[in-house]
């Protein structure tokens with residue numbers, strides 16, 4: 615009897631090819647090829663203004679783009695944002711505050727409310743609401759089933775952030791794109807949050823994570839892509855990325871700076887401010903020069 619080697623099949627949930635976004639003269643994303651597999655956490659990092667949020671906007675249908683976006687092998691780049699959501703991809707927003715007057719469960723229900731006049735009229739007449747099961751399922755995925763009837767103000771900040779994630783997960787989401795979901799958390803809360811992300815990924819959900827908290831990103835991500843000026847300048851494991859001179863230079867402006875400084879999120883912020891000041895002075899032309907100072 616021959617030995618059978620079992621190879622676990624991986625499902626590529628998200629794949630982009632040549633994804634580009636232009637805002638006037640600014641190339642916010644340039645030819646981005648990126649994949650996220652089921653059960654994988656992939657980090658997207660880069661200095662301020664590198665194009666991370668634009669990438670999420672383009673993938674989820676909130677920014678006009680060229681190139682391919684596939685969800686589970688199917689092209690979705692020409693369908694509207696709400697149809698991409700129904701197809702199984704969802705995102706969070708940087709300013710993703712919860713509704714303070716609604717309960718946690720109601721906050722999730724709002725996220726899957728149908729849109730459009732026809733839906734509104736039919737909902738008014740039928741009193742249609744999302745089935746409770748899908749709300750509970752999303753809350754259970756982030757370990758918050760017990761707080762469904764509480765209001766956000768009664769939760770810790772870490773729990774509120776997880777409600778934000780649950781809001782994106784509700785309705786059978788297979789791929790979730792998280793834009794700075796841990797902003798404002800302290801080190802301990804951020805670690806707990808990261809552990810919860812790993813549990814979510816273990817259910818088979820693919821996660822694209824943008825965050826400036828380098829310890830979180832380096833800790834929880836299986837792979838990372840680094841953007842600078844809208845382009846991918848490096849991709850690989852957290853260890854490979856930390857040792858990549860191009861990444862260190864992009865973040866810190868100098869390849870001589872120690873790579874372990876990447877652990878310090880404030881270095882990235884500081885560097886970005888310095889970079890944009892340098893870029894501004896380098897591109898400051900006459901007042902009527904178009905695009906002067908823009909990235």
Ligand SMILES: Nc1ncnc2c1ncn2[C@@H]1O[C@H](COP(=O)(O)OP(=O)(O)OP(=O)(O)O)[C@@H](O)[C@H]1O
Pocket residue numbers: 637640641642660661662663664665666667668669908909
């Ligand atoms: N709606 C828009 N109109 C014009 N330019 C835009 C728009 N959105 C983003 N940009 C520009 O595109 C570039 C990329 O911005 P983006 O917000 O994607 O970067 P980011 O990496 O997410 O930055 P941050 O880390 O600060 O959130 C920047 O030069 C930004 O000014």
